[in-house]
Amino acid sequence: MVNDDNARAGGEFEELGMISPQGAPLRVKARFGPDLPRMVRPPAVGRRVQFGDEWAGLQVRLPEAESGNETAQTAIEAETAAVLTVHRAYSGTRYSGLFPAPIGYDVNATEPFIVYAAPRGRSVAALAQGVSTSQQRVIERDLVLAVRLMEAVGLVHQGLVPAAVRWDDHGIQLWDFGSVTHLGRPRRPYGIPPYAAPEQRHGEGLTDARDALWSVGQIMHQLVTGRPGHPEGPSADLPAHPSLAQTLAPVFAPRAADRPPPGTLLQLLMPGAGADFPAVAQPDPLDPYRRDFDTAMRRKRASLRRAPLPPPPSAPPSAPPSAPPWLGEPRPPADTAEEGAWLYGGSTAHDPETAGTERGGYR
Incomplete structure (x- = not known):
């Protein structure tokens, strides 16, 4: 039975579509907790995910309001590409526990996201x-x-x-x-x-x-x-x-x-370690061209997201206009150097060259 405290922390279960780490489409019933302040660096946000009776995951997503932010889009794509590369290389080996376990992702969603199994320790x-x-x-x-x-x-x-x-x-x-x-x-x-x-x-x-x-x-x-x-x-x-x-x-x-x-x-x-390691990767000679392609795709997606939406129905004259739900809520500074502030780390910049999720294979 779902804990009452957990029930109060999140909304109703809803259907979540995403792609598994193996590339298969997934549709699951999920419920989300509230955004957790300072869980990840802005403009991304983090929140817990419940699939059954327990809060068993963590979702990192880019809010829709940031859909035109190419740097932020690149950052979440880069994170997704990197964690999938490592997961596909070492999942099922004795080394898999060293890294986060991705459950699913969708970098082309209105709010791009990646879902992880809950962090350990x-x-x-x-x-x-x-x-x-x-x-x-x-x-x-x-x-x-x-x-x-x-x-x-x-x-x-x-x-x-x-x-x-x-x-x-x-x-x-x-x-x-x-x-x-x-x-x-x-x-x-x-x-x-x-x-x-x-x-x-x-x-x-x-x-x-x-x-x-x-x-x-x-x-x-x-x-x-x-x-x-x-x-x-x-x-x-x-x-x-x-x-x-x-x-x-x-x-x-x-x-x-x-x-x-x-x-x-x-x-x-670890004397003797490395016998079952892959060889050290060499730089990919096609890498600059792949990055150019990724940049072009990100710009294309950003332009599509910025397309104007039809105006909402007019409210009755007596009804005051509603403020967006996030208006007035505190947001942590994007350039803080407070090392312990984030769940994931304390660096304050993102490499805009590391995305590669449009290629599907990541390696």
């Missing part, structure tokens, strides 16, 4: 100065493993911050796939210090999986010491924490070229 930010050595080893191993697995499918997570990493007794789960870009693309200024690598923040050179290793090191520094690390290189207190320095000292090098590749570092943390 809690943010590792809650573990600051309370992480045991054994927990530390599991978290750093899982983070490096996730970076290496994403590298294998040609992706780099640019938004690794404590709030983007969930933790429970089964290990980590990595979120904020809206901050994922493609390996080898020109870096754009992105992320917040100290978690984003210097070259990434300054938009220098080409995206490298070792960008994410810097972020792993900074997350672990925060967990072990309770303090943020240095934004440009190793912190002065690193030698005072041998459990951190003995494994991760090389990832604090200011330049990606001076950090070890994820696979090399993973061998230190």
Whole structure:
């Protein structure tokens, strides 16, 4: 039986059409909770989804009022493409729990959305100065493993911050796939210090999986010491924490070229790992042309959404005009740098080059 508190939190069940991660059309009965303030960065919003007797999912959607916002449309398409790429590569393997589990999506809906299974555990930010050595080893191993697995499918997570990493007794789960870009693309200024690598923040050179290793090191520094690390290189207190320095000292090098590749570092943390990994992806020579196609399709969809609608019926003269339901409701700032504010992470920019969902295959 549905809990009364849950019943009060949402409306009636309604039919929801979407596409499964395998590409099949789905129609399910779903009920939605209210929008959760600061759940994801604006202009996207997040809300819980109930399919049966429990709130078992999370929907991230772009409100209809933002249908002409090409940057926001690109961001949700990028998130969808990235999470589907990883899901299709590792679903059914022992690595699947490291990443969010998509249930369905529709980037062509009036309000584009993706539905995830509910996040596991809690943010590792809650573990600051309370992480045991054994927990530390599991978290750093899982983070490096996730970076290496994403590298294998040609992706780099640019938004690794404590709030983007969930933790429970089964290990980590990595979120904020809206901050994922493609390996080898020109870096754009992105992320917040100290978690984003210097070259990434300054938009220098080409995206490298070792960008994410810097972020792993900074997350672990925060967990072990309770303090943020240095934004440009190793912190002065690193030698005072041998459990951190003995494994991760090389990832604090200011330049990606001076950090070890994820696979090399993973061998230190998990000897023998990688036998069942895909080969590291190489940049796609057709990628610029695919991006041009995606951009053209987004513009076409945006122009169709902006087509004028027929005017609504006139209200009786005595009835005052109704305000839109969202008018006057507080919205969080789009450019906040408050790292712990979001469920998914603390980066404040989106890469407009990472969308690819129109191609269907994503790889």
